[in-house]
Amino acid sequence: MPDLTSPALAAVLSHADAALEASRATLFSLLRIRSISAQSEHAADCVKAADWWREQLSGLGFDASVRPTAGHPVVVGHFAGPAGYTGPHILFYGHYDVQPVDPLSLWHSDPFDPQLIGGPSGRRYVARGAVDDKGQTVMFLEALRAWHIAGGGIPVRITVLIEGEEEVGSVNLDPFLMANKADLAADVALISDTGMWDVNTPALTTRLRGMTYAEVTLKAANRDLHSGLYGGSALNPINALTKILGALLDDAGRIQLPGFYDKVTPVSNSQRTQWDGLGFDEAAFLGGIGLSSPVGERGYAALERLWARPTADINGIWGGYTGAGSKTVIASEASAKVSFRLVPNQDPDEVMAQFRQFVTDRLPPGATATFAEFARAPGIEVNVDSPYVAAALAALADEYGRPAVLMGCGGSIPVVTSLRTILGLDSLLMGFGLDDDQVHSPNEKFEETCFHHGIRAHARLMAKFAA
Amino acid sequence: MPDLTSPALAAVLSHADAALEASRATLFSLLRIRSISAQSEHAADCVKAADWWREQLSGLGFDASVRPTAGHPVVVGHFAGPAGYTGPHILFYGHYDVQPVDPLSLWHSDPFDPQLIGGPSGRRYVARGAVDDKGQTVMFLEALRAWHIAGGGIPVRITVLIEGEEEVGSVNLDPFLMANKADLAADVALISDTGMWDVNTPALTTRLRGMTYAEVTLKAANRDLHSGLYGGSALNPINALTKILGALLDDAGRIQLPGFYDKVTPVSNSQRTQWDGLGFDEAAFLGGIGLSSPVGERGYAALERLWARPTADINGIWGGYTGAGSKTVIASEASAKVSFRLVPNQDPDEVMAQFRQFVTDRLPPGATATFAEFARAPGIEVNVDSPYVAAALAALADEYGRPAVLMGCGGSIPVVTSLRTILGLDSLLMGFGLDDDQVHSPNEKFEETCFHHGIRAHARLMAKFAA
Numbered sequence: 001m002p003d004l005t006s007p008a009l010a011a012v013l014s015h016a017d018a019a020l021e022a023s024r025a026t027l028f029s030l031l032r033i034r035s036i037s038a039q040s041e042h043a044a045d046c047v048k049a050a051d052w053w054r055e056q057l058s059g060l061g062f063d064a065s066v067r068p069t070a071g072h073p074v075v076v077g078h079f080a081g082p083a084g085y086t087g088p089h090i091l092f093y094g095h096y097d098v099q100p101v102d103p104l105s106l107w108h109s110d111p112f113d114p115q116l117i118g119g120p121s122g123r124r125y126v127a128r129g130a131v132d133d134k135g136q137t138v139m140f141l142e143a144l145r146a147w148h149i150a151g152g153g154i155p156v157r158i159t160v161l162i163e164g165e166e167e168v169g170s171v172n173l174d175p176f177l178m179a180n181k182a183d184l185a186a187d188v189a190l191i192s193d194t195g196m197w198d199v200n201t202p203a204l205t206t207r208l209r210g211m212t213y214a215e216v217t218l219k220a221a222n223r224d225l226h227s228g229l230y231g232g233s234a235l236n237p238i239n240a241l242t243k244i245l246g247a248l249l250d251d252a253g254r255i256q257l258p259g260f261y262d263k264v265t266p267v268s269n270s271q272r273t274q275w276d277g278l279g280f281d282e283a284a285f286l287g288g289i290g291l292s293s294p295v296g297e298r299g300y301a302a303l304e305r306l307w308a309r310p311t312a313d314i315n316g317i318w319g320g321y322t323g324a325g326s327k328t329v330i331a332s333e334a335s336a337k338v339s340f341r342l343v344p345n346q347d348p349d350e351v352m353a354q355f356r357q358f359v360t361d362r363l364p365p366g367a368t369a370t371f372a373e374f375a376r377a378p379g380i381e382v383n384v385d386s387p388y389v390a391a392a393l394a395a396l397a398d399e400y401g402r403p404a405v406l407m408g409c410g411g412s413i414p415v416v417t418s419l420r421t422i423l424g425l426d427s428l429l430m431g432f433g434l435d436d437d438q439v440h441s442p443n444e445k446f447e448e449t450c451f452h453h454g455i456r457a458h459a460r461l462m463a464k465f466a467a
Numbered sequence: 468m469p470d471l472t473s474p475a476l477a478a479v480l481s482h483a484d485a486a487l488e489a490s491r492a493t494l495f496s497l498l499r500i501r502s503i504s505a506q507s508e509h510a511a512d513c514v515k516a517a518d519w520w521r522e523q524l525s526g527l528g529f530d531a532s533v534r535p536t537a538g539h540p541v542v543v544g545h546f547a548g549p550a551g552y553t554g555p556h557i558l559f560y561g562h563y564d565v566q567p568v569d570p571l572s573l574w575h576s577d578p579f580d581p582q583l584i585g586g587p588s589g590r591r592y593v594a595r596g597a598v599d600d601k602g603q604t605v606m607f608l609e610a611l612r613a614w615h616i617a618g619g620g621i622p623v624r625i626t627v628l629i630e631g632e633e634e635v636g637s638v639n640l641d642p643f644l645m646a647n648k649a650d651l652a653a654d655v656a657l658i659s660d661t662g663m664w665d666v667n668t669p670a671l672t673t674r675l676r677g678m679t680y681a682e683v684t685l686k687a688a689n690r691d692l693h694s695g696l697y698g699g700s701a702l703n704p705i706n707a708l709t710k711i712l713g714a715l716l717d718d719a720g721r722i723q724l725p726g727f728y729d730k731v732t733p734v735s736n737s738q739r740t741q742w743d744g745l746g747f748d749e750a751a752f753l754g755g756i757g758l759s760s761p762v763g764e765r766g767y768a769a770l771e772r773l774w775a776r777p778t779a780d781i782n783g784i785w786g787g788y789t790g791a792g793s794k795t796v797i798a799s800e801a802s803a804k805v806s807f808r809l810v811p812n813q814d815p816d817e818v819m820a821q822f823r824q825f826v827t828d829r830l831p832p833g834a835t836a837t838f839a840e841f842a843r844a845p846g847i848e849v850n851v852d853s854p855y856v857a858a859a860l861a862a863l864a865d866e867y868g869r870p871a872v873l874m875g876c877g878g879s880i881p882v883v884t885s886l887r888t889i890l891g892l893d894s895l896l897m898g899f900g901l902d903d904d905q906v907h908s909p910n911e912k913f914e915e916t917c918f919h920h921g922i923r924a925h926a927r928l929m930a931k932f933a934a
Contacts, residue, residue, distance in 0.1 A: 038790065038792045038794070039790075039791075099794065100788075100790065102790075167794075168792050168793065211695075211795070213793045213795070215793075220758060221757050221758050222756055222757030223756060225756060226878065227778070227780050227806060227808065228676065228808065228876070228877045228878025228879060229773075229877050230756070230773075230877070231773075231780050231808050231877060232763040232764070232773050232778045232877065233749060233761045233762065233763055233769060233772055233773055234753065234761075235762045236762070236780050236781060238780075238781040238782075239712075239716060239779070239780065239781050241709070241784075242708070242709040242712040242713040242715075242781060242784070242803075243713040243714075243716070244713070245709040245713065246710040246711070246712065246713020246714060247713060248706070249706065249710070282700060285700065286701060286833075289688040289689055289690060289692060289697070290687075290688050290690075291687065291688050291701055291833040292833045293702075293833045294700045295699075295700065295702050295703070295831065296699040297699070305699040306696075306698075306700055309699055311698035311699045313694045313698050313706060313797055314703060314706050314709060314787065315694060315705075315787050315794060315796050315797070315798075316705070316786065316787035316788040316794070316798070317705050317785065317786050317787060317789070317801065318784065318786075319783065319784050320781065320784060320804070322802075325841060326680045326682075326782070326841035326842060327782060327804075328680070328806060328878075329783075330780055330782070331782070331783070334784065336705075336709075337787070337789075337793060337794075339694060339793070339795060341694065341699070365759060365760035366753075366758045366759050366760045366762075374792060374793035409695065410695045411693060411694075411696060412695060438690070439696065440691065440693045440794070440795065440796055441690050441692065441693070442690065442691070
């Protein structure tokens, strides 16, 4: 029976401090697994990462199993909680898969050989997945372990759900949730895949942008052509693709899909006032990545553009001759990957249709367009008046000695939508990443102070839930 | 002393007819040499082809030698002409090297075992180099031989220049021309490496498009970014590149570089009338490659667009994530290869500067552009009022019994520029290839009727020059 007195929590936190080196070793063992979900040659590594989670959870007394899907497997673990437990049943969600590592040449070390190095905020961990999401999920695991070892047992009822396809759009997660509704029943979801305001200021994320992500291929002639023989007569699909995609945004940063802004609602004045009060320094934000001037919609403040306005980004483009030197070719096709960050109320299906229409309307005669669709997730706004939000705000304030900020997040976490629509759960987004963590980029890192505070904050949150 | 009377020419032509089988055997012996310039394992074959030419020319009384370059050797042969000759000194240019033969599996016979087979226009020769350029150069050789044997001697002063690197960009030819200016002095160049209008209609090629070819790279942030964290604030270089390159052409197909058309001169009405009279079927031309509608400048007929109007083609583009699936990345850079086909009077250096300015003027704040430059060659227009053109038109009309067409060529033949700028020579482009000769492709062929008429037309041309 866990002891929920303040001395018991003190012992748990004390253990978390003392065990930090062991916690880091645990994280590093997971970081060594090359679980890149986008690349089929790493399918076995994904299974390995799932097995890793099953073993870890089993070791803490969970009833854990690796469950197949049409893609990479899901790990589910149940812990019933103490006898007579009447508090909320928590569903903890995370993912074991990571982004591809290219361009590999920009990494200072092997992305899967985690490094412990020094930095301005103390020690940091460098590896693919260091923060997204292996580091953040292992914080939770280590909070469980601290209670298990030093607190008389894990004090709450918990289901853990770790998927392996978050970085490729979680395509098999919804069917899994639908097929396992009863097994995944809970009261609230807890997700650690977001960020802090800064290294000293904790945050809850209450707004997430959604996404529509498509790939378009324009095809023209039935083979590559010599530009001397055909130039001036034969359609060049790269010319056509750049003309179409170059018209996606006007000079004021407004997205040109007809109807795109129809369902975009403005943020409240009070929310805008709170964000303005944070004193966000966009020049410093951009300076850190070597840029001087912001882009985005003219007339909106930086945080509003990042958290509450939609975007259109071409994430990749290719076609024709891309080797060294020159080749006088007119290619037969050209492709691009295009994504739209969406805000609450925008319908991702409608935006997908608008994009297809936008391209189709501009196709020159003789060109055909084919589409592949990778993601459709709406934006989310969390109800900030819930007791779960109150518990998390209190745990963070206790840990950091200052109030947490209610942030937006420019990215999407599609699972938040799935958890709400399929399982009926609100999500609590308590994360410990920092803006400079190089998420999805070479030399991804996680600050040890964030990892350490994150373990402790999760341990405190368990006590708040159990109280 | 050659006899230039009409009976003498008749005897030469008669000999060319009677010797056709021997001429074909001569061509076949050259076709058996595997002189692929692009493949180092065939370097010795290139030397063998050069030796073949030296021996053939020596046998006709030329002072011929194989001359080394930094690459494959060049053959130079001199024939002084008859005593007291006062006509023009002809520089005949050709190349003995051929394209690689892959994919070999698509050939119906060994590319270096020349075949004599039947076709809709009579017999044809199938081999790599059958037309490009062994067949066309041997036509000239056999015209020399006919005069040598049956006309009392070759009636003109001739320098023959046969290079071995045309198919790999003639990289060592300009230095050779510069180092041998005096030795290669002449009055006009004669090149047989172009085509006829059709199998019954001879042609001179009098216009060649030039080229400016550049690669541009846009750089934005100093690393790849997560599109959720940065989208709406950080510059996306692919968005920027498509916006810039998408503006290269307007909806009417006009190139938008300021000043681009300033030096473009319209073709003459008589030239346009001649081209219109050819009945070019653009629908069939495009249908062959699976396209239905032409692109290019509105308001111009097909042949004028292909031969006498400039183009802008993006030959390659790349940036961001181009693998399978999706990645929510904002890339740090994006690149494209862009080429402009130029017409006579346009200055390739000016167009390069215009392109750089066009990109630079449209760079969003925070982006930088770097350029690599691959080609700058002006378009060429042969002076059609020259006595050499008149001689060639007369020779072709005599041979075919119908007037020759003055054609353009959408591509460039860099040696024409080199001969003009280094040796000060205009080129006479009299060729006998057909559109369906499969140049650079499997089963390259040359029609025997073209070969035969080509020998006779060159024999006639020598008489015109000498007269």
